[in-house]
Amino acid sequence: MTIVGDLDGVGGERTDDLLAFLSDPGSVPRVCLIDDADRIELDPLQVPAGVHLVVAAKADHLEYGHWLRRMVADAEGLALRPDHRDEDLWRVRLAPSRVPGRGMLIARGEPIPIQVASGTMAAPLKEDTDHARSNRNRRHAT
Structure with a gap:
């Protein structure tokens, strides 16, 4: 298991770090767990093929248009x-x-x-x- 790190205070720059890690062919995990996913901005279309996202978030924290709302329809x-x-x-x-x-x-x-x-x-x-x-x-x- 590879731990990317604590995503507390994730902003655009930390999201870029996460995507860079997931895109590295030598370190691509098959499953990426994200707790408090409502606190980060991520475009699921940028997640490399073969990586499955498992996310946790509170429904009342999600705004209309949040990336998780778009993802849930097929999840x-x-x-x-x-x-x-x-x-x-x-x-x-x-x-x-x-x-x-x-x-x-x-x-x-x-x-x-x-x-x-x-x-x-x-x-x-x-x-x-x-x-x-x-x-x-x-x-x-x-």
Whole structure:
């Protein structure tokens, strides 16, 4: 694995560095992971053939016209705890979820429910435990 570096504060000049690295035939990775991709400007058409981008961004941080919005139309992705902004981004109807790790995998334009595991135990949200307690009490009352 080759680490390009921390992309914090990436501006046009750092994006050029990233593209230069990806274009070097001796160092072309097959997969390039970009976290907080909404914070950089990149033209996906400049990414060399054979390089696959895996990006993470918050839907509410993407502006209309951002390069990720143009890329998403043909992409597959994962929307964790989706809301209306994710529906707008992916152009599909998504079942909302407030449970950590639950989401929708968008594959070939079709949403598929998914549960993503974590190495750390996530505490349930208060409204989820209240709902479960209410259902349990209702069952015992009948």
